[in-house]
Amino acid sequence: MTVADIINEAKSTVFSFELLPPLKGNKIDKVYKTIDSLIEFNPKFITITSHRDEVTYKNTENGLFERRVIRKRPGTVAVAAAIMHKYNVKVIPHIICSGFTRSETEYALIDLNFLGIHDILVLRGDNSRKDRFFTPSENGNEYAVELAHQVNALNRGEFIDGTNIEPLEVPFAYGVAGYPEKHEEAPNMNSDLYHLKQKVDAGANFIVTQMFFDNQKYYDFVKRCREMDINIPIIPGLKPITAKVQETVLPKIFKTDIPEEFAKELRKCKTDEEVRRVGVEWTIHQSKDLMNNGSPILHFYTMMATQSVREVAQAVF
Ligand code: FAD
Numbered sequence: 411m412t413v414a415d416i417i418n419e420a421k422s423t424v425f426s427f428e429l430l431p432p433l434k435g436n437k438i439d440k441v442y443k444t445i446d447s448l449i450e451f452n453p454k455f456i457t458i459t460s461h462r463d464e465v466t467y468k469n470t471e472n473g474l475f476e477r478r479v480i481r482k483r484p485g486t487v488a489v490a491a492a493i494m495h496k497y498n499v500k501v502i503p504h505i506i507c508s509g510f511t512r513s514e515t516e517y518a519l520i521d522l523n524f525l526g527i528h529d530i531l532v533l534r535g536d537n538s539r540k541d542r543f544f545t546p547s548e549n550g551n552e553y554a555v556e557l558a559h560q561v562n563a564l565n566r567g568e569f570i571d572g573t574n575i576e577p578l579e580v581p582f583a584y585g586v587a588g589y590p591e592k593h594e595e596a597p598n599m600n601s602d603l604y605h606l607k608q609k610v611d612a613g614a615n616f617i618v619t620q621m622f623f624d625n626q627k628y629y630d631f632v633k634r635c636r637e638m639d640i641n642i643p644i645i646p647g648l649k650p651i652t653a654k655v656q657e658t659v660l661p662k663i664f665k666t667d668i669p670e671e672f673a674k675e676l677r678k679c680k681t682d683e684e685v686r687r688v689g690v691e692w693t694i695h696q697s698k699d700l701m702n703n704g705s706p707i708l709h710f711y712t713m714m715a716t717q718s719v720r721e722v723a724q725a726v727f
Pocket of ligand 1: 647
């Protein structure tokens, strides 16, 4: 069953979540711990993020800087496979353009095909931290829609070197990202929706939204998508705020507003634990409202928020 099938057939609102691969050098146990605390809510799928190499500079004893290239969170494909085998749950690894050549992407897709993982989220990926603007890798895809076309070609059995095989027995089904408050680089909402529609027309079968804290922004986004004949499921992405610093960091990184009603409650908090409690209450409020408005699925961002997501799930499922 594809994600679209799961959502279209859901009799009541279902649960899913995103997690990150462990930091380089760490064990996979932390990932399992997250899943262990959420598995009772019967996730219909788990998405696993993907991360590009980053350039860092280390101060050395002789006063010079040493340039290092590291991927802080490697292992998306392997983590996805490990989760699928341990928990028998649908996994959706993220496949990104950023930092990867088309050839490296092809190898990742070949690995996924061998592993029997055929659902993916197709994304452009974040900028390198050192770059103000997104720069694709040499021989890499520049936009998610180009990556979608690469996946389509492989589904038809066409490799990027021009050789052909039989079409894949189980083609990749993929989702893409959508932004209720507009992607930061898009000149306006219409332009962003135009490019979203290109991804949908390429063959995406679901959209996962960037986190939002104001449901009205999500409802308006869904309405505008439907007006543009974007008719695939639009999965709302929710993130409980868990620490005071996130009140300013999340809007900065994810370009998402915090509504005044919520910001007012956060301002009253003196400790991170108070913030976490308010964050849980707000996400419960958002979840219930989405459910009452017929959302067939709620997707949660668990980064630094597993316990909060658990408390929200306990309250709403
Ligand atoms: P695109 O769809 O390519 O759009 C990028 C920008 O370019 C938009 O402004 C769009 O309007 C514009 N655009 C699109 N196509 C064209 C075109 N052909 N010509 C001109 N302009 C165009 N990042 C990671 O690094 N790893 C992850 O695992 C990850 N997971 C994510 C999961 C979700 C659900 C979301 C919402 C985001 C995630 N991100 C992740 C962040 C994401 O990669 C960034 O937001 C990135 O800047 C945009 O990705 P995209 O796939 O939406 O890009």
